[in-house]
Amino acid sequence: MRENGYLSGSNLERVLRAGRFAVTGELGPPQSADGSVIREKAALLQGACDAVNITDNQTAIVRMSSIGAGTIVVQEGLEPVIQMTCRDRNRLAIQSDLLGAYALGMRNVLALSGDHQTFGNHPAAKNVHDIDSVQLVQVIADMRDKGVFQCGEAFKGQEPRFFVGAAAAPFAHPLDFRPYRLAKKVNAGANFIQTQLIYDIEAFKGYMEKVRKLGLHEKVYILAGVGPLKSPAMARYMRDNVPGMLIPDAIMERMSAAGAPWAGKEELSKEDKKARSQAWREEGIKITIELIQQLRAIEGVAGVHIMAIEWEEAVRPIVEGAGLLPRPVLEPAA
Amino acid sequence: MIVAEAKPLDEIKRLVADAEKILVVGCGTCVTVCFAGGAREAAVTASMLRMAGRLEGIERQVTDVTVQRQCDWEYVDPIADQVAAVDLVLSLGCGVGVQALVERFPDAWVVPGLNTKFMGVTLEQGVWAERCAGCGDCLLGLTGGICPIARCSKQLLNGPCGGSIDGHCEISAETPCAWQLIYDRLAGKGKLDALLEVQPPKDWRPARHGGPRQIVRDDLRLNEAEVGQPAEQEA
Secondary structure, eight states: OOTTSOSSOOHHHHHHHTTOOEEEEEEOOOSSSOHHHHHHHHHHHTTTOSEEEEOSSGGGOOOSOHHHHHHHHHHTTOOEEEEEESSSOOHHHHHHHHHHHHHTTOOEEEEEOOOOGGGSSOTTOOOOOSSOHHHHHHHHHHHHHTOBOTTSOBOSSOOOOOEEEEEEOTTSSSGGGHHHHHHHHHHHTOSEEEEEEOOOHHHHHHHHHHHHHTTGGGTSEEEEEEOOOOOHHHHHHHHHHSTTOOOOHHHHHHHHHHTGGGTTOSSOOHHHHHHHHHHHHHHHHHHHHHHHHHHHTSTTEEEEEEOOTTOGGGHHHHHHHTTOOSOOOOOOOO | OEEEEEOOHHHHHHHTTTOSEEEEEEESSHHHHTTSSSHHHHHHHHHHHHHHHHHTTOOOEEEEEEESOTTOHHHHGGGHHHHHTSSEEEEOSOHHHHHHHHHHOTTSOEEEOEEEEEEEEEEETTEEEEEEOOOSSOOTTTTTTOOHHHHSTTOOSSOOOTTOBTTEETTEEEEEOHHHHHHHHHHHTTOGGGGTSOOOOOOOTTTGGGSSOOOOOTTTOOOHHHHSSOOOSOO
């Protein structure tokens, strides 16, 4: 640890260390080389989040690199969390990219194994998986705390000092092992955790109880994942197709009910469809706000990670609705 | 065993297009057991090529022979005359067999009739599954005898990832999650503690990543007098 007591001095770390309920968002880079898309999205998230995740070829679809997009985000005065997957890079590329990211002003990294390439737009690609996400956490933490590369060689100059994040999927299988896999990530050196989307509060309470029994909530900051639903169809798709995605019937019914005024109509006009979509989205935001309030009451939940995929406009109203504005402005770390 | 399957007939026809005299060489070991390249398949392939030739108005001489093991000189050498008498050899061995014929008979033109798939088991008649990736540094002792290198889609050493659901991998309902299998196996044996340790990054050098592999056992090598000729194997 540095003299100022911070591991990285990132805004996210300072907010969490100050005991404030943290809010992170997500910014998906475009499938193009157009940097203005990043600037527009950054403007929507500015002031609404303590840091924003920049996804790394999410769902294995080629997009602008997380570090490239993250550089623009830094220029815009917003703090990025660089997502780094093990799918596309071996240990050499991972470490060299991290050195570059640090030099460009990035201070948070989220270590992920990465969605399998068969889901993306290059299903014939070779995957790498030289190291896995738990090992990646250890590599980034060792760079900072031991000043060494993965091979054990010491840095000859400035070491990258990242606030190290990892993901948790509380409801994937085998269920009983999930808190222990989280423990592995904590033991490997994770400083913060962002979970998969949580809709089932009761199930998540059960998970957190096990996490607390292991004492993990005292060693790592856990940010619960939330995300606004856009439509009943999206909710059904996620519930039925995404591993470990629990969406209770009550939420499914609320989404359907939001569209009830337009149900049973023979043919919907363009305006009708727009109004129905608007009603669904408003309900989605309302549900998210309520989920945040419930999550905040769970012991060991240090913040929320809001994943509004390709819907960055939703983040500010959600944060505001949850009573989490304005975001704390802390003195920069010395 | 090495599991292989026949290439599509159209591809084989393209590979042998210019040849008038063809020798189909089957292999009596792995590919016989997985019904891809044994004596029966060699005879059937030869007859299909004869028929296909006739339909195209080409009178081809296609014969077949099956050796016990296409990857051993001792079994390959006896067919030297048959190989010398044809324009083209269609090997129904695995990729090792094809290359063994090329190395032993440098004057011959040898093409593959199979796609070599993996090292695996016969789950039931007609169903084979991958079990070993030949990574060169076996870790089955850590994982209860279930290999995450061969059987996890991401080759995780600290699995399972968040894509494990109902016992299968997120990539398909037909792909069992290796880490669920490992978890169940270790749970059943009261050895779950083994999974709590963070497994360090793997040394992939013993796998294919350190370059082509070769094993030299000096305790088994014959001296020159015993061999009676220089060793054939290239360094």
